[in-house]
Amino acid sequence: MTTQTSAAGPSPLPDTTLATSDTIDVLRYSAFSADPAGGNPAGVVLDAEALDDQQMLAVAARVGYSETAFVTAGDTEARRYRLRYFSPRAEVAFCGHATIATAVALASRTGTGELLFDTPVGEIRVGTTTEGGLIRATLTSVPTxxxxxxxxxxxxxxxxxxxxxxxxxxxxxxxxxxxxxxxxxxxxxxxxxxxxxxxxxxxxxxxxxxxxxxxxxxxxxxxxxxxxxxxxxxxxxxxxxxxxxxxxxxxxxxxxxxxxxxxxxxxxxxxxxxxxxxxxxxxxxxxxxxxxxxxxxxxxxxxxxxxx
Structure with missing residues (x-):
């Protein structure tokens, strides 16, 4: 991802790349399980800077999982990313299993440690570690x-x-x-x-x-x-x-x-x-x-x- 940051958090550079829901790379993870046949499937799009709302909704509908997470901006060095979630029908303010899946996907790419997600409900910190060869993630919620x-x-x-x-x-x-x-x-x-x-x-x-x-x-x-x-x-x-x-x-x-x-x-x-x-x-x-x-x-x- 090519992005720039500001005091308000990560923000994307302009991107005029045209994309359709069929050409977007979607990672598929099962969260809260060590077995892909268990857990809750989530789609993860790590490079979603150029996608608009309708494109993200179309991707989520095509994937068909309860939620797909989209990283719409990011600062890899600061390990801070902007995250949005879509069900097949609408945008969702927050999704826990897709957050866990995204954290594991990012940790697989950039290494384990702490990540910060800017979500529609606020900042969500997620710690990632490796245990028994698998990545485990812990999200800290907003105040309940x-x-x-x-x-x-x-x-x-x-x-x-x-x-x-x-x-x-x-x-x-x-x-x-x-x-x-x-x-x-x-x-x-x-x-x-x-x-x-x-x-x-x-x-x-x-x-x-x-x-x-x-x-x-x-x-x-x-x-x-x-x-x-x-x-x-x-x-x-x-x-x-x-x-x-x-x-x-x-x-x-x-x-x-x-x-x-x-x-x-x-x-x-x-x-x-x-x-x-x-x-x-x-x-x-x-x-x-x-x-x-x-x-x-x-x-x-x-x-x-x-x-x-």
């Missing part, structure tokens, strides 16, 4: 917050999920949690109920679009004495039935746990997601009682080209 969800918000969602109120975990009340974007958090008492998820796509899409929720973060606590969870994340507003790993929701969920008073000392939460889709993913969430930011860690691996 969470507040109880009103019953009038919850009931239509339960109808769309085909769940009843008494199936929810009373110890983990419904909240709207923010970690870069908003997610409705619902905790269910039964692992079997979570595994049997079968929801009304159109109804949930309309509810989420109306309230500006990126996903509905559905969780089940594995044991009362542990903060380990199974999770599922419907994502109809992105044109995707379900996300197999959602870093942004994991960050928001960390803020949710802190808001409930469950974070009384530094701790790590394990979220197992994607298992019921056949794409198991592992997200590790580090929390501190005095810090509203949340750290989300995971690996990302290249998805092999089926044509090779």
């Amino acid at each position: 917050h969470s507040h109880p969800a009103e019953e009038t918000l919850v009931e239509p969602v339960l109808r769309a999920l085909r769940w009843s109120r008494d199936e929810l975990d009373a110890d983990l009340p419904p909240h709207v949690a923010f970690g870069g974007n908003d997610h409705l958090v619902l905790a269910v008492r039964s692992r079997e109920r979570l595994a049997a998820l079968d929801y009304d796509f159109d109804a949930l899409h309309d509810i989420m679009r109306h309230h500006g929720w990126t996903t509905v973060h559905l969780v089940h606590r594995q044991a009362p004495d542990r903060l380990d969870f199974h999770a599922r994340d419907p994502f109809p507003v992105g044109g995707v039935v379900e996300d197999p790993a959602t870093g942004a929701a994991a960050a928001a969920f960390g803020g949710y746990l802190r808001a409930l008073g469950l974070v009384t000392e530094p701790l790590r939460v394990h979220i197992r997601q994607g298992e019921d889709m056949g794409r198991p993913s592992d997200l590790y969430v580090d929390l501190h009682p005095d810090d509203p930011r949340v750290r989300v860690t995971g690996q990302a691996v290249v998805i092999p080209d089926p044509g090779q």
Whole structure:
């Protein structure tokens, strides 16, 4: 990439190169897994300076993953980059798994260490290291917050999920949690109920679009004495039935746990997601009682080209 920087961060030099969605080089990674058959696939375009919004949207639609990340400017020496995210339907303010994938892709190109991403929600720092031959990335979210969800918000969602109120975990009340974007958090008492998820796509899409929720973060606590969870994340507003790993929701969920008073000392939460889709993913969430930011860690691996 040929870019120049300013006090406001990296900015691209003019580029008149014409490109179509079919000619743009898209890297494909699976995030939050060491196995390309697991995790959440993300597209990554490392050289997107010359692309406009419609071109980026067209690329994301062609790739077909829940999100594709675009590096629209960068300063390699300073390890600072401008990052945007698109689902097949629209731009997304923040995406955790595509951030992890982009960090791993950049670290593969320029070496491990700390990266700084300028995103639509603010600065996101990502540390990268190599463990066991694989690159692991830890993103630090923007400050999180969470507040109880009103019953009038919850009931239509339960109808769309085909769940009843008494199936929810009373110890983990419904909240709207923010970690870069908003997610409705619902905790269910039964692992079997979570595994049997079968929801009304159109109804949930309309509810989420109306309230500006990126996903509905559905969780089940594995044991009362542990903060380990199974999770599922419907994502109809992105044109995707379900996300197999959602870093942004994991960050928001960390803020949710802190808001409930469950974070009384530094701790790590394990979220197992994607298992019921056949794409198991592992997200590790580090929390501190005095810090509203949340750290989300995971690996990302290249998805092999089926044509090779």
